[in-house]
Amino acid sequence: MLLLKRLLFATLLTFGFTSHLLQAQDINLTDPTELTPAEYIIKQVTVEGNKNTRPQFIKNASTLVEGTSIVYPGDKLNRSISRLYRSGLFSDIKIYVTERTATEISFQIEVEEQARLLEFKLKGIKRSERRDLEDLLVLTPGTVITEAAVGQARNTIKRFYREKGYWYTEIETETKEVEGVEDRVRLIFNIKPGKRLEVKDLAFKGNDAFSERTLRRKMKPLKEDAWWKIFGKKVYKKEEFEEGLESMLTFYRENGFTDVRVTSDTVYSYTHDGLFKDKEALKVVLTIAEGPKYKVRNITWEGNTVYTDERLTEALEFNKGDVFNETKFDQNVNINKNNTDINSLYQNIGYLFFQAVPTITKVGEDSLDIHFDIYEDEIATIQNVGFSGNTRTHDDVVRRTLRTTPGNRYSRDAIIRTIRELGTLGYFDPQNIEPDVLPNREDKTVDVNYRLDDTQSTSNFEFSGGYGGPSIGVILSARVNFNNFSLKRAFEKGG
Numbered sequence: 084m085l086l087l088k089r090l091l092f093a094t095l096l097t098f099g100f101t102s103h104l105l106q107a108q109d110i111n112l113t114d115p116t117e118l119t120p121a122e123y124i125i126k127q128v129t130v131e132g133n134k135n136t137r138p139q140f141i142k143n144a145s146t147l148v149e150g151t152s153i154v155y156p157g158d159k160l161n162r163s164i165s166r167l168y169r170s171g172l173f174s175d176i177k178i179y180v181t182e183r184t185a186t187e188i189s190f191q192i193e194v195e196e197q198a199r200l201l202e203f204k205l206k207g208i209k210r211s212e213r214r215d216l217e218d219l220l221v222l223t224p225g226t227v228i229t230e231a232a233v234g235q236a237r238n239t240i241k242r243f244y245r246e247k248g249y250w251y252t253e254i255e256t257e258t259k260e261v262e263g264v265e266d267r268v269r270l271i272f273n274i275k276p277g278k279r280l281e282v283k284d285l286a287f288k289g290n291d292a293f294s295e296r297t298l299r300r301k302m303k304p305l306k307e308d309a310w311w312k313i314f315g316k317k318v319y320k321k322e323e324f325e326e327g328l329e330s331m332l333t334f335y336r337e338n339g340f341t342d343v344r345v346t347s348d349t350v351y352s353y354t355h356d357g358l359f360k361d362k363e364a365l366k367v368v369l370t371i372a373e374g375p376k377y378k379v380r381n382i383t384w385e386g387n388t389v390y391t392d393e394r395l396t397e398a399l400e401f402n403k404g405d406v407f408n409e410t411k412f413d414q415n416v417n418i419n420k421n422n423t424d425i426n427s428l429y430q431n432i433g434y435l436f437f438q439a440v441p442t443i444t445k446v447g448e449d450s451l452d453i454h455f456d457i458y459e460d461e462i463a464t465i466q467n468v469g470f471s472g473n474t475r476t477h478d479d480v481v482r483r484t485l486r487t488t489p490g491n492r493y494s495r496d497a498i499i500r501t502i503r504e505l506g507t508l509g510y511f512d513p514q515n516i517e518p519d520v521l522p523n524r525e526d527k528t529v530d531v532n533y534r535l536d537d538t539q540s541t542s543n544f545e546f547s548g549g550y551g552g553p554s555i556g557v558i559l560s561a562r563v564n565f566n567n568f569s570l571k572r573a574f575e576k577g578g
Contacts, residue, residue, distance in 0.1 A: 120156055123188040125149050129181070132194045134266060136172055144170055145178075147190055155180075155188055163192075171229035172197055197227045198258060201267035203236075207274045216243055228258065228270060236272070244276050246320050250352065250365070251277035283355055283364035289371040292340065301334040302327035324348075324367070335373065336409040341451075342374030377407045380450040386457035390428060395455070398425050407451055416441065422496060433462035433492035435522055435529055463493040466528040472535035476510045481535070484508065493529050501533065512536045 128147045130138040142148070145163040153159050160178050167176050175195035182189040203222050205213045220236050237254050244252040253275040258268040285302065287295050303326075328345060335343040347370040354361050379401050384392045399415050401407075415424050416439055422431075429437035438458040446452050468487050470478075484504045486497040498518050506513030515536035522529045 118156060120154050122152055122154050123183070124186060125151055125153055125190070126182065126187040127189040129189075129191045130194070131191060132196070134196055135199065136194070136196060141167065141192055141194060145192055147178075147192070153188065155183075160190075167192075167194070171231060172227050196266070197229060198268040199266055200224055200226050200228050201261050201264055201269055203270040203272065205272050205274060208276065212243075216240060219243060222270065228268065233270070240272065240274060242321075246322070247276075248279040248281065248320075249276040250280050253277060278363060280352060280363060280365045282367060284353075284366040286366065286368045287371060288368065289346075289373065292335075292338070292373055292376065298331055298334075301331040303330050328369075333410065337411070338408070339376040339378065339406040340373050341377050341407060341409060342372075344372050344374075346370045346372050375449040377445070377449055377451050379403060379405045379407055379453060380446055381452045383452075383454045384457060385455065387455075387459065389432075389434070389459055395425060395428075395457075398423060398428055401453070412441075422499065427495055429459065430493065430495040431497075433464075433494065434459055435463035435493045436460035436524060436527070461527045463522065463527050463529045465489050465491050465493055465531060466523075467530040469530070469532040470535055471532065473510075473537050476508075476535075476537045480508070480510070481505070481533075485533075487531050498531065505533070505535070510537045512538070 125147060126149065128142050128145070128149055130141050133141060144167050146166065147153070147159075147163055164176050164178060167173055173194045174197050177193040179191045179193065180188060181191045200222060201224060203220070205216055208216075216239075219239055221239075222232065222236060226232070233256055237256070240254055241252050255273040257271050257273070259271065261267055261269055285295075285299055287298050290298055328348070332343055332345070347368075349368045349370075351366055351368075352363055353366055354363055356362075380403060382396050382399065382401060382403075384395055387395060396402075400411065401415075414420075417426050418424050419427075425439050426437065437460060440456045440458070442454045442456070444452045444454070465487055466489060468485060468489055470481050470485075473481050484501065486501045486504070487494070491497075498520075502513070502516045502518065505511050505516055515534075517534045519532040519534060520529060521532075
C-alpha cells in the first residue's frame with residue numbers, strides 16, 4: 084500500500100510535465116493524494132550524480148535557493164527542471180523531496196550528465212577538406228556534446244561544401260565510447276559531399292528599367308555558366324552572390340532608383356540538356372522592386388558662412404532636374420578622387436571639425452528636396468607632427484617632404500600632398516603610408532603622425548622621430564584613426 088501511495092504521488096508531480104521524468108519521495112506523507120499547496124522555506128538542497136558540473140552551478144540553475152520560499156506542490160519544480168535541461172549539460176534530471184515539516188522542505192537534485200567530447204573525426208572527405216573543416220569546427224575536447232553543438236557543426240560543414248558548389252551534402256553523426264577513458268566519447272561525422280552544381284541560369288523578375296543582360300553584367304561575381312566553358316565552372320557561393328547583389332543594387336541607386344530592393348532571391352536546381360547528356364545545375368531568380376526613378380528638385384543650405392550656397396552646390400555637382408546618383412552624392416559630400424568634395428573645401432582651409440548633415444525629403448512620386456545643415460565650427464591648428472617606421476631613411480629626408488607644419492592651419496590637402504610626395508621619393512611603399520590624426524576639440528588643435536614603411540630602401544641606418552611645437556620634443560608615435568579619410572580612394576585613378 085505504501086509503494087502504491089508513493090507511485091501515485093510521483094504521478095501527481097509529473098502531471099503536465101510529460102517531457103521530463105520527475106519523481107518525489109516524501110517520507111512524512113501518509114496520503115499524498117490529499118496534499119494541498121502550501122508555502123515552505125527551503126531548508127536544504129543537495130545534488131547527486133554530478134561528476135564534472137559543480138553542485139553550486141546546478142543549485143543556481145535550478146533556482147532552488149536555500150532560505151527562500153516555495154509553494155509546494157506547484158509548478159516551481161517543473162520550471163527548475165526545464166532550466167537545467169536548457170543548460171544542455173544533462174541527459175536526465177530528477178528532483179526528490181527528502182524532508183518536509185510544517186514550515187520547511189528539503190530537495191535532492193539527481194542528474195545524469197551528457198557525454199563529453201574526447202575528439203571528433205571527419206570521414207569520407209579529402210585530406211585537404213578535412214584540415215580546413217577542423218579549423219572551422221568549434222568542438223573543444225572536454226566540452227559537453229549537446230544537440231545544439233552537433234547541429235552547429237553540421238551546419239558549418241554544409242556551409243563549407245555549399246560554398247564549393249555541393250548542394251546535397253549528407254552528414255551522419257555517431258558517438259562511440261572510448262575504451263579506458265571514462266565519461267568521454269568520440270564524435271564521428273560521416274560526410275558525403277554529393278554533387279557539385281554550377282550556376283547555369285540567372286534570371287530577373289520586375290526589372291522594367293534595365294534588361295536582364297545589363298543586370299547580369301552588374302552581378303559581377305556571379306554570372307551564369309556557359310556550356311562551352313570546360314574549365315573554371317561557376318559555382319554558387321553565398322558570399323559572392325551577396326557581393327554581386329550589392330553591385331547590382333548600387334547600379335540602380337546610381338541611376339535614381341533609391342528605393343530599389345530585392346524582394347526575393349531563389350536558388351534551385353533543375354535538369355538541363357548537357358553537351359552529351361542531361362545534367363543538373365542551379366538557377367538563381369531575383370525578384371526586384373525598382374521603385375520610382377528620383378530626380379533632384381531643390382537644394383538648400385543653412386548655417387554656411389565661409390562659402391556661398393552657389394559654391395557648395397557647385398561642389399555637390401547636382402542641379403535641379405538631375406537624376407539622383409547616391410554614390411556621386413556620398414562622394415561629393417565626404418571625399419572624391421579630385422579632392423573637390425564639400426568636406427575637402429572646408430578641411431583644406433582648417434575646418435577639421437566641420438560637419439555637413441543632409442536631409443533628403445521625397446516630394447511627390449519621383450522628386451527629392453535636399454537640405455544641408457552646415458556646422459562649420461572653428462579652425463583647427465596643427466600642434467605636433469610626427470613620423471615613424473623610417474627604419475632606413477634619415478629623419479631630415481622625411482622632414483623636408485612634410486607639408487603639414489606645427490602652427491599652420493590643418494589641411495586635408497596638405498596631408499594628401501605629403502603622402503604623394505613621400506611616395507615619389509622612392510624610399511617608401513605608397514600603399515603603406517598612413518596618416519594618423521589626433522584632433523583635440525577642446526583647444527581646436529590636431530596632431531598628425533605618418534606611419535611609414537621604407538623596407539625598399541638600401542640604407543642600413545635606423546631613425547624614428549618627429550617635431551612639434553614648443554616644449555613638445557620628439558614624437559615617437561600618435562596612432563589615431565583618420566576619420567572619413569581613405570588613402571586608397573584618394574589615389575584612385577590619379578585622384
